[in-house]
Amino acid sequence: MSDDDRSDESYDVVVVGAGPAGTTAAVRAAELGARTAVVEARRTGGTCVNTGCVPTRVLAKTARFLREIRDADAYGIDVDDVTISWPRTVAKVRAVVDQVHDAKGDQERLRRSGVDVLLEGRASFVDPHTLKLADSGRRIRADHVVLCVGGRSRRLPVPGAELARVPEEVLDLPDVPGRVAIIGAGNTGAQLVTVFSAFGSRVTLLDTAPRILAPMDEAIAEVVATSFVADGVDVRTGITTVTGLERVAGDGIRLTWEDGDGQAQRVDVDVVVMATGWPAATDGLGLEAAGVETDGPAIRVDEYLRTTADHVYAAGDANQQAMLVQAAHVEADAAACNAVLGPARRAPHHLLPSGGFTDPDYAGVGLTEAQARERDPEVVVATVPYSSLERAIIDGREEGVLKLVADRRREVLLGAHAAGEAAVEVIQSVTTAMAAGADVETLTRVEFAYPTYSAVVGEAARALLGRR
Numbered sequence: 306m307s308d309d310d311r312s313d314e315s316y317d318v319v320v321v322g323a324g325p326a327g328t329t330a331a332v333r334a335a336e337l338g339a340r341t342a343v344v345e346a347r348r349t350g351g352t353c354v355n356t357g358c359v360p361t362r363v364l365a366k367t368a369r370f371l372r373e374i375r376d377a378d379a380y381g382i383d384v385d386d387v388t389i390s391w392p393r394t395v396a397k398v399r400a401v402v403d404q405v406h407d408a409k410g411d412q413e414r415l416r417r418s419g420v421d422v423l424l425e426g427r428a429s430f431v432d433p434h435t436l437k438l439a440d441s442g443r444r445i446r447a448d449h450v451v452l453c454v455g456g457r458s459r460r461l462p463v464p465g466a467e468l469a470r471v472p473e474e475v476l477d478l479p480d481v482p483g484r485v486a487i488i489g490a491g492n493t494g495a496q497l498v499t500v501f502s503a504f505g506s507r508v509t510l511l512d513t514a515p516r517i518l519a520p521m522d523e524a525i526a527e528v529v530a531t532s533f534v535a536d537g538v539d540v541r542t543g544i545t546t547v548t549g550l551e552r553v554a555g556d557g558i559r560l561t562w563e564d565g566d567g568q569a570q571r572v573d574v575d576v577v578v579m580a581t582g583w584p585a586a587t588d589g590l591g592l593e594a595a596g597v598e599t600d601g602p603a604i605r606v607d608e609y610l611r612t613t614a615d616h617v618y619a620a621g622d623a624n625q626q627a628m629l630v631q632a633a634h635v636e637a638d639a640a641a642c643n644a645v646l647g648p649a650r651r652a653p654h655h656l657l658p659s660g661g662f663t664d665p666d667y668a669g670v671g672l673t674e675a676q677a678r679e680r681d682p683e684v685v686v687a688t689v690p691y692s693s694l695e696r697a698i699i700d701g702r703e704e705g706v707l708k709l710v711a712d713r714r715r716e717v718l719l720g721a722h723a724a725g726e727a728a729v730e731v732i733q734s735v736t737t738a739m740a741a742g743a744d745v746e747t748l749t750r751v752e753f754a755y756p757t758y759s760a761v762v763g764e765a766a767r768a769l770l771g772r773r
């Protein structure tokens with residue numbers, strides 16, 4: 306055996322990636338008695354803490370701050386000259402990211418659980434059971450591997466694409482752009498629209514999908530889209546294709562596309578952000594050496610999160626099934642159990658709430674109305690406007706709705722969807738009820754503190770039973 310072929314360490318389970326999925330998988334594998342290592346190319350916390358949820362949430366809070374300050378006059382508060390100092394905003398975002406990273410203490414938690422944390426660069430398969438770590442050059446052997454490598458931003462393959470930024474590069478902008486185009490109206494793009502719009506940029510939003518936030522319930526996406534338009538955002542959905550980007554006079558970028566009728570369109574902006582998808586981060590992972598196959602952007606897995614190689618599992622964004630932190634946790638836990646004990650556990654996704662911090666917020670859990678009607682056209686739906694909710698009136702936040710979807714007997718909650726102030730928290734309370742198996746009748750009897758946004762849940766439950 307040559308030096309190059311030697312494995313330094315041997316583990317029962319090696320987890321690749323220490324984001325939400327990898328950390329959960331490694332801790333669970335170690336708890337089950339497996340000799341476990343986790344390999345991380347950058348720092349623990351993954352996309353969520355370092356470039357995704359946490360910085361996005363701080364930007365969303367900054368946007369809300371601006372909104373509240375701009376509304377202050379109505380409450381008798383004089384505020385002159387509201388301006389944003391971008392470098393200080395960026396510094397605050399970075400400081401909070403570090404604070405959350407430190408508060409989570411993932412490295413210590415992993416080590417306390419008996420996991421070897423190997424911060425030695427990117428891992429890649431050399432053969433089905435051996436991984437090489439790029440920075441140290443070390444090779445480690447694994448009986449089982451759990452791939453928790455997450456995803457990466459997708460740049461559209463169009464001329465001039467290199468002129469665009471991807472979402473994780475937004476904090477590197479020198480200033481708030483006067484004009485910005487955002488391509489992609491998914492969770493990431495929609496949240497960036499709210500941020501730039503609040504910060505004073507003129508925003509154009511493009512998507513090939515017929516509406517923004519396509520996976521969300523239609524009524525909810527409609528509320529957010531209406532609010533974007535009211536804020537002056539130029540929303541262009543249902544476009545055929547983006548045709549290219551090119552430099553124009555000064556530092557401008559000309560973005561061209563074909564609209565739904567095939568007509569050429571263009572806009573000149575200072576910054577273009579491509580938020581056009583999030584394929585699994587498989588580049589350079591050497592999947593071929595392990596016999597792990599992909600399906601387009603996803604690492605292919607079966608119901609036990611097992612890849613096409615029996616000893617390799619994939620959880621979190623890497624398998625592209627749900628791409629949420631809460632999904633990453635559930636899947637990683639199951640994948641680690643399956644790696645150590647044999648494939649027996651599945652990772653159900655049916656009660657995964659999700660949402661985003663646009664203005665207003667949006668969120669949902671369970672089936673959308675369209676999905677529920679596909680299964681049974683007789684499902685019952687109640688939609689309650691925030692304008693009937695006293696807390697929303699008190700706060701001047703009447704924009705929004707909560708929609709509950711129940712089975713035709715008006716007993717079982719199938720889904721809940723909200724757009725409006727605190728929508729994510731409102732949907733969380735419905736999720737808790739659904740997880741506890743509460744039926745619609747029970748929800749009508751729950752007392753809600755006055756005045757709360759959550760009270761809209763009781764209203765909607767009563768509306769489902771025709772008792773408003």
Ligand SMILES: Cc1cc2nc3c(=O)[nH]c(=O)nc-3n(C[C@H](O)[C@H](O)[C@H](O)COP(=O)(O)OP(=O)(O)OC[C@H]3O[C@@H](n4cnc5c(N)ncnc54)[C@H](O)[C@@H]3O)c2cc1C
Pocket residue numbers: 321322323324325326327344345346347348349350351352353354356357358359361426427428429453454455456472493586589590620621622623628629630631633660
């Ligand atoms: C802008 C944005 C905002 C978001 N906001 C939310 C939100 O509010 N709520 C929510 O639920 N979800 C949100 N998400 C999604 C969420 O971040 C992901 O679903 C979650 O981080 C997935 O966790 P993961 O562990 O699968 O992957 P990741 O968090 O991406 O972690 C993967 C880790 O693997 C490492 N890695 C990759 N390849 C290798 C390799 N070869 N060797 C070693 N290490 C490797 C990476 O460095 C990374 O640390 C957001 C995403 C984005 C982009």
Ligand SMILES: NC(=O)c1ccc[n+]([C@@H]2O[C@H](COP(=O)([O-])OP(=O)(O)OC[C@H]3O[C@@H](n4cnc5c(N)ncnc54)[C@H](O)[C@@H]3O)[C@@H](O)[C@H]2O)c1
Pocket residue numbers: 461488489490491492493494511512513514518519546547580581582583627628629659660661662
């Ligand atoms: N708050 C949250 O929970 C949150 C926030 C951000 C991201 N995420 C997750 O991260 C993942 C990635 O999110 P994302 O928004 O970056 O990607 P996405 O895949 O959810 O959305 C990409 C959008 O780009 C559009 N698009 C694709 N190609 C296009 C083209 N050629 N021209 C115009 N539009 C095009 C798509 O129609 C889609 O609407 C998602 O799974 C998302 O759920 C979650």
